Amino acid sequence: MSPVFQVANLRKAFGGLAVTNDVSLAMSPGDRVALIGPNGAGKTTFVNLVTGNLAADSGEVRLGGEVVTKAGAIGRVRRGLIRSFQVTRLFQDMTPAEHVGLAVLQRDGRTGRMFGNFLRMPDVMAEVDDLLAKLGLAPLMHRKVSEIAYGQQRLLEIAVALALKPKVLLLDEPAAGVAQSDTGRIEQALADLPADLAVLMIEHDMDLVFRFAKRVIVLAAGAIIFDGLPEDVTKDARVREAYLGSYANASHIA
Structure with missing residues (x-):
């Protein structure tokens, strides 16, 4: 199967410090990949580089x-590369229906209709209803974001991303800040993502990583030190030293 997403020899330095050091990877449709690493490993910089929010040196x-290396962030979104953020970037005075509806209009190039009552458009609302129902947000679709729980806001971010019909979805700690009682909903949403969608998830929760990922990439000091199966990652001495610590010595991995 041909890769849907490829990064080759990506480099970025600030002054004399290389924060992304010759990183290469490829993903095919349907891949479920977790990108992990210690704080300061360069994960956020890498995501900013591949999404066009930061220019690579080479x-x-x-x-x-x-090749989209010279394309900006909007150009990459239009080509199907969508990301979520570690901290929610939703509009607190807007509703879930409005967020998803605007994403549908943006995707279809109908931005001129954003200032009309697009929630009365049957085709837009059909998608809004479907996405919010799939993520368990239908009862909240007309409430302001400020009135719904943080875990539900994270689910809404996934709905907005899916409304853009991504080919590659980058999830930056989708369960960060979510109450333990709501993490199951996030995990179910991840499990229900379209089967042909390539997903790269940055995550610190190792239990979630091992339940979600079919492949794990470990980044340390801006370079990939491991790329392989989840069951092998804790056996790697470089990974234990750089990131996992005592967790890797546990007799059971959830």
Whole structure:
């Protein structure tokens, strides 16, 4: 299967410090990959580079075989590369229905309709209803974001991302800040993502990583030190030293 997302020899330095050091990876449709690493490993910088929010010093990014290294963030979104953020970036005075509806209009190039009552458009509302129902947010669709729980806001971010019909979805700690009682909903949403969607998740919760990922990439000091199966990651001496610590010595991994 041809890769839908490729990064080749990506490099970025600030002054004399290389924060992304010759990073290469490829993902195919349906991949479920977790990117982990200690604080300061360069994970956020890497995501900013591949999404076009930060310019690389050298290297190449491809989406569906097309070189997008020079494309900006909006251009990459239009080509199907969508990300979520570690901290929610929702509008507190807007409703879930409005968030998802605006994403549908943006995706379809109908931004001129954003200032009308787009929630009366049957085609838009059909998608809004479907996405919010799938994520358990239908009862909250007309409430302000400020009135719904943080875990539900994280689910809404996933709904907005899916409304853009991504080919590659980058999730930056989707369960960060979510109450323990709500993490099951996040995990179920991740399990229900479209089967042909390539997903790269940055996550510190190792239990979630091992339940979600079919492949784990470990970043340390801006470089990939491991790329393989989840069951092998804790056996790697470099990973134990750089990131996992005593967790890797546990007799049972959830």
